[in-house]
Amino acid sequence: LLELKRPSTRAGGDQARALAEALGAGVAPGLAVVLPIRTADAVDHALVLLDAPGRSLDPADVDVAAAFAAACGAVLGQTRLVAEQAARVAQQAALARAAKTLNESLDLGDVLHTICVEAARILDADAAALYRGDAEAGLTIEAAVGQPPEILGLRLPPGVGVSGRVVPEPAPALACP
Secondary structure: OOOOOOOOEEEEHHHHHHHHHHHOOOOOOOEEEEEEEEEOOEEEEEEEEEEOOOOOOOHHHHHHHHHHHHHHHHHHHHHHHHHHHHHHHHHHHHHHHHHHHHOOOOOHHHHHHHHHHHHHHHHOOOOEEEEEEEOOOEEEEEEEEOOOHHHOOOEEOOOOHHHHHHOOOOOOOOOOO
């Protein structure tokens, strides 16, 4: 369907049964209609309709199904936008909470630990570490969450690892497996 860039694709007989089996459907259809569900400029969902053997669909039926798929795409697009907006609102609230929490203590150790805690919350991360130092002297882990306590005090020579390469650069870095 995606390769053909068609508004729908029909399959009958063995193809319809194979599709139903692949989907884990408990029916043995004679006809399958697959419709793309478009959100924005992408097709990231598909609607599959399975019907009993002996039934045929006329073009008007397919047009109605295509209109329904288009409406589904609009709803899914709106749902995605709402979820993205909620995530942004949650991040803004987390930033405000973090700023408030950071201002509650003047103890450097507490502030560094709080930075790690709030950064992990804001980004929904499993762990965070805060290094202190510079590109010439190297880095030392001063605070961490989601890490074993023995990581505190670990020194990295200048330029070592992603953390060491970020220090002299003005931009963040992303490390992926």
